[in-house]
Amino acid sequence: MMKKMLALCLGGYSAWAIAGFDVVALGVEGGVSDGNLTSYLIRSDGQTQYLALDAGTLLPGIAKGLEKGSFPQVTSELAAPYTPQGYIFRKLIDSYFISHGHLDHVAGLIIGSPEDDKKTVYAQADTVLTLRNHYFNWKAWPNFTDAGNGARLGTYRLQTVRPQQRVTLGLSGLSGVMYLLSHENYSSSMLLVSDREGSFAYFGDTGSDALEKSRNLDTVWRALGPLIEQKKLKGMIIETSYPNGVDEKHLYGHLTPALLLKELKNLQQYSGGEGSLKDLPVVISHIKPSLKQGEDVRAIIKQQLDQGNDLGVKFILMEQGERQQF
Template sequence: MKIISLQAAGPGQTHHRKPVLRWLAGLLMLVAVAPLLAAPRPLPSARGFELIALGVNGGLTDGDLSAWLLRAAGDRHYLGLDAGTVLPGIAAGLRQHAFDDFMATPGSALTRQGQIFTDGISGWFISHPHLDHVAGLLIASTDDTAKPVYGLPQTLDALSRNYFNWSAWPNFADRGPAPALGRYRFQPHVPGELFPLQGTQLQGQLFELKHDRMISSMLLLHEGMAWFAYFGDTGPDQVQGSHCLADIWTALAPLIRQRQLSGMVIEVSYPDGIDDQHLYGHLTPAWLLTELHRLAAAVGGRQPLAGLTVVIGHIKPSLRAGHDPRQLIERQLRQGNDLGVRFVLPRQGQRLWLPAPPAAHQA
């Protein structure tokens, strides 16, 4: 077996040192992240968030599109975060034992998948109304139970106008063309407003994102002093000509300084090499790392993001032979990661346990 020496390079050897250190950093990141994907169930006294990937892709594969479930430790109910794929994602989670501690209702006539869908999910947050973020909700709405749907006013208006209109789909909302069946209770919130997520221990706050020509959104969630950020689709500020991400980094900076942010979900749709004009409001590894450096600058201090968990979603598959965007994105993030961030790229159906940072435990 080849042994790689980590001793200081002598004269003429400095060009070997950076690759070795980057290789070691990447290896340590993989070791650190592994427990997140294969974590034991949290102890009853634990604090943090359970995250289940219902769908992780950003297009093409209609059974694996952007959707997540999140709940705080000790909470029975999940909050749905986007809904590109729902029932196939629950089925994938059941196969991988992601729902082993979900308490089913005794005597129910529903399957376990049906119980998780109808009773285990307390409501839905929709970051923006693109089809790859709502298709699962639409298709399964015929069998869903009455739930709130949270989002920006313009997002919920688009859901009503374009989908729940008795043309594209029956009107299961509580507004729009009659008869409004009222299965989904639209709960619009403006950016900055703090609101409770019904049926859970969570509270939320919305921030605007710029996604090409559309307004998308980020939901900042917290339970006690533990916080988690979920990003809908977003382009980098510099390309979008906006300050949306800069405003969010300003808001997250004190949470990171106080060691209260458990992590975030954010998109990386394409590998590096895509022209900015063809990003269409999305991120690449290089652009995400650029934005995370801006976050680090807002936090201040030495290696302020070291250990921060950043979950990557919305990867766009490719039909090109021999081209694996997921593998490329993972490698490019690892190679460019000089921040000590823990990047996690889960597969559909996987469960992640994101413990609250120490300061949140002490609060």
């Protein structure tokens, strides 16, 4: 896809304003396969550094991205003394946002930590506590953070983000507002990432409001509606873990195509009504892979989403290592 560039000439002042976000999928699945767990890099088109949205899989995803040409700016000369993979990991990931403490969202961060540069990890209070008390505790793993028990190696500064308060995200040139999500009696979160031109919504794992007996998604949709009306929301990444027909008690706080479509219908109400979500890019993440022969769960979920899509949204399934612009 071509980069969208706009030349702005304002009263003799001219500058290149580059509109949009650059997203690279480092891992797209919801558990099971340890080389391909949820993580997406996002950066503002005008910037060089990325924010990592979750960190289930990092280094194997970067390797896939290099293979697929998703980091065309990175050469061996630029990367030296690191490998291109090491350079992207250490230098181009500026900071991390972790949606919740489940292992499929943090495994890459933990396992890569001995080789990482000093960075900030942004997360809600509950997730910061999980990282500190259950992972970086000298039992599960050495303490590479700046808090918690025992010697603090200090690679990661754990920064608590409060719900619905804007934070500047490291030196990525992005800011974010975090909203809480319900994930079967567990607190997950979404991050609304913004630069000067627009916004992009990243959802951690979430159940539907109806099944979670929650208003958390409704609160998010109310916040996104006006951005859609103003054409400022460039897209979103949201989970659809299971196909339709999975028993409610086996959803474990996740969405199906039918549940996501119902939630998006609620978003449509707040976005200007019928037709207002037409062509909105919605990236489907966190599909639970099937280990059964001949069962292509990605294809099944895509088909079920397309079939019920009277909203006209643009459902996208990204592959590991793939890059897209929004």
